[in-house]
Amino acid sequence: MADANRKTVLVTGANSGLGRALAESFARDGTRVGMLARNRSRGRAARDDIVAATGNRDIHLFIADLGSQQEVRQAATDILDRFERIDVLINNAGTAYASRRISPEGIERSLAVNHLGPFLLTGLLLERIKASAPARIITVGTRIDTAMDFDDLDWTRRRYRMMQAYGQSKLGNLHFTFELARRLAGTEVTVNCVFPGVFRSNLGGSDGAQGVFWKSVDLLLGWALPTPTQAAERVLYAARSPDLDAVTGQYLGDRRPIKAPSQALDPGANRRLWDISERLVGFVQDTEPS
Template identity: 65%
Template sequence: MHPYQATKRTALVTGANSGLGKAIATALAAENTRVGLVVRDRERGEKAIEDIRAATGNDDLHLFVADLADQSAIRAMAQAVQQRFEHLHLLVNNAGSAFPERRLSPQGIECAMAVNHLAPFLLTNLLLDLLKASAPARIVNVGTRIDTSLDFDDLNWERRPYRMMRGYGQSKLGNLHFTFELARRLQGSGVTVNCVFPGVFKSNLGGTDGAQGFFLKLFARLGGWAIPSAQRAARRVLYLANAPELAEVSGQYFGDRRTIPAPAQALDADANRRLWQISETLTAEQGTAGG
C-alpha cells in the first residue's frame, strides 16, 4: 500500500506493453499497486502482464485494449476502466508515437496529434470524475523537450508539407498546454497534474525510421554516448507518481527530479485555453472538464 493512500492504490498506464510504459507498470506493480495496462495489441499486452507478474509476483494486473488514435476506442476503454476500478489514484499518460508521413485517424485528425495530445486529453477527462472521487490522486503526462510552437491555424497539417519531427514536437507540446490548463481547472480538487520529460532512452517510438531512430542516430553522431534504458527513464516518471513532497505540486514541468523551463508558448495562459477549446471541439466536447 502506498504510504499516503488509505485504500489499495490503483494506477493506469498507457502504452504499457513495452519500453517506458512497461518499466513504469513493472515498478508500480512491485509496490503492490493495482495496475491497469492500456495497450493497442492484446497479444503483446498479455505477454507484458505475464512478464510483470513473473518479475513482481503481483497478480492484480488488468489489461485494457484500445487504439489511442481512435476516439471511439478511447471512450470504450475508459468505460471499461470505470467498470473495473472503484478507485483510480494515478493516471500516467505515457503512450506516444511518431509517423514518418502524414496519416489521419478514424476521426480525420493527423495521427501524431490524435495519439500524443488528443488521446490523453480525452482519456483524462473521461476519467476525471473517478480521479476526483479517489483523491488524493495524480496525473502524470509524459512529454518531451523540443523547443517549438503550435501552429493553431494548421494543427491538422493541411496547408504545410508534413515533417515527422515537427509533427511529433507540436503534438507533444500539446501535453504541456494541456497540463498547465488542467492544473488551473483542478485547483482545490485533490487531483494534481504534472508533465515530465523522461530524457532520451531506448524505445521503439515510431519504429527504426521514427522519432526514436532520429534521436539514436543523432546521439551516435555526437560521439556514441550510452543511451539510458527505459527502466532508468522510468525513475523520472515514478518520482512524480510517488514522491510525498509532490503531493500538492501541480502544473509543473519536470526533468530529473526538478522543474525545467517550458517552451514560451506553453507558458501563455491564453494559448493553453485556446488549445483546450480546440481539443474539446476535436473530441466532440464529450466527457471534458468544466471550468
C-alpha cells in the same frame, strides 16, 4: 476482484519501453496496475511477464489505439467498470510518423495519439480520479522548443515534417497539463508533465518512425543512452514522492521544474487548445472553476 481500496495506477503505452518499466515498478510495490496497450497480444505478453516477475496478479490489461476516439471511449468504459478508484493516471503512450497519416476521425495521427487521446481519456476518467483524491495525473512529455500552429494542426497547409509534427503534438501535452491544473485547483488532484530525458526508446514502433529515424539513432547512440528503467525514475518520483503532494501545474525534469516553451506559458494559448480539443473529440469537460 481485489480490494477496492487498493491503490490503483493506470499507465498508457504499458506493453513496452518506458510504460512497461513503470508498470513493472508499480507492480513490484504491490500496487494494482492498469496497463493500456494498443496491441492485445503484445499487451498480454507484457502483462504475463510482469506477473511472473513480480508475483503481483492484480495487473489488468485494457486495449485501445489512442488514435481512435471510439477505442479510447470503450477503454475508458472498461476501466471504469473494473476500477473503483484511480489514484494515479500516467499518460505515457506516444508515437511519431515518418509521413503524414490520419486517424479514423480524419485527424493527423501524431496529434490524435499524443495529445487528443490522452485529453479524451483523462476527461472520461476524471470524475473517478477526483473521487479518489488525493490523486495525480502525470503526462510524459518531451523537450522540443516549438510552437503550435493553431491554424494548421493537421498539416494540410504546410509540408509535413516528422519531428515538427511530433514536437507540436507533444507541446499539446504541456498546454493540456497547465490548463487542467488550473481547472482542478483545490480538488486535491495534481497535474504535472514530466520529461524523462533522452533514453533508448521504440518511439513509433514498427508502423511509426522507428523503421527510419529512431533505429538509426539507436544504432549509433543507443549504447550511450539510459534504459527505459532508468528513465522511469523521473516519472516514478512524480507519481510517488510526498514532496509533490501539493505540487501541480509543473513541467518536471530530474526532480525539479524545468522551463517550458514560451507558448505553453500563455494561458490564452492553453485555453485555445483546450477549446479546439473539446471540439475535435466531441467531449466537453466540465472542469472550469466557478
